[in-house]
Amino acid sequence: MPVYSEKVMEYFMNPRNVGEIKDADGIGEVGNPVCGDMMTFYIKVKGNRLEDVKFQTFGCGAAIAVSSMVSEMAIGKTLEEALTITPSMVAQELEGLPKNKFHCSNLGAQALRKAIRDYANKKGIKIKGLEEKGEEDEEGEES
Numbered sequence: 001m002p003v004y005s006e007k008v009m010e011y012f013m014n015p016r017n018v019g020e021i022k023d024a025d026g027i028g029e030v031g032n033p034v035c036g037d038m039m040t041f042y043i044k045v046k047g048n049r050l051e052d053v054k055f056q057t058f059g060c061g062a063a064i065a066v067s068s069m070v071s072e073m074a075i076g077k078t079l080e081e082a083l084t085i086t087p088s089m090v091a092q093e094l095e096g097l098p099k100n101k102f103h104c105s106n107l108g109a110q111a112l113r114k115a116i117r118d119y120a121n122k123k124g125i126k127i128k129g130l131e132e133k134g135e136e137d138e139e140g141e142e143s
Contacts, residue, residue: 003098004061004062004065004097004098005094005095005096005097006095007065007093007094007095008061008062008065008094008095008096008097009061009065010065011064011065011068011069011094012061012062012064012065012068015064015065015067015068016068016071016072017052017053017054017055017068017071017072017075018054018055018056018068019042019054019055019056020040020042020054020056021042021043021044021052021054023044024042024043024044024054024115025043025044025045025119025122026042026043026045026115026116026117026118026119026120026122027040027041027042027043027114027115027118028040028041028043028110028111028112028113028114028115028116028117028118029041029111029114030107030110030111030114031107032103032107035059035060035103036058036059037057037058037059037060037063037104037107038057038058038059039055039056039057039058039059039063039067039107039108039111040055040056040057040111041053041054041055041067041070041071041111041112041114041115042054042055042115043074043112043115043116043119045079045119048078048079049076049077049078049079050074050075050076050077050078050079050082051075052075053070053071053074053075053112053115054071055067055068055070055071055111059104060101060104062097062098062101062104063104063107063108065094065104066090066094066097066104066105066107066108067108067111069090069093069094069108070085070090070108070109070111070112073085073089073090073093074112079116079119079120079127080127080128080129082112082116083113083116083127083128083129083130084129085109085112086109087102087105087106087108087109088105090105090108090109091105113130116130117130
C-alpha cells in the first residue's frame with residue numbers, strides 16, 4: 001500500500017472545489033483505463049482569469065487529492081498561468097506522491113488543460129501556451 005504525505009491525506013479526506021459548474025465555460029475530461037481514474041474539470045472564466053474551477057473525480061485517494069490541489073492552484077490565475085501548472089508542481093504542492101501514483105498528477109494537469117482548450121475552442125481564441133505541449137494527446141478525443 002502506498003504511503004501518502006499528510007497533505008495528500010488532507011486533500012483526499014477534505015477535497016476542495018468538488019462538484020460541477022452547470023454553465024461552465026470549459027470542460028475537460030481525462031481517464032486512465034489502466035488504473036480506472038477518471039477526472040472531469042469545469043472552469044468559469046472572467047476577464048481571462050479562472051474565476052472558478054470545480055472537479056468530479058472517480059478514482060483513488062491520490063487522484064482525488066490531485067484534482068483538489070490542481071483546482072486550488074488554478075483558481076485566480078490567468079489562462080496562460082494555469083497552463084503552466086505541471087504534474088511536478090502538483091506533486092510538490094502535495095509534498096510528494098508515491099512513484100506508482102505520480103501518473104495522477106499528469107491526469108490533473110491534463111484535465112485542466114483540456115478544459116482551457118474547450119473554452120478556447122468555444123470562444124474561437126488562441127491562448128499562448130496551449131499549442132506548445134499535449135497537442136498530440138488531445139487530438140481526436142472528443143466524445
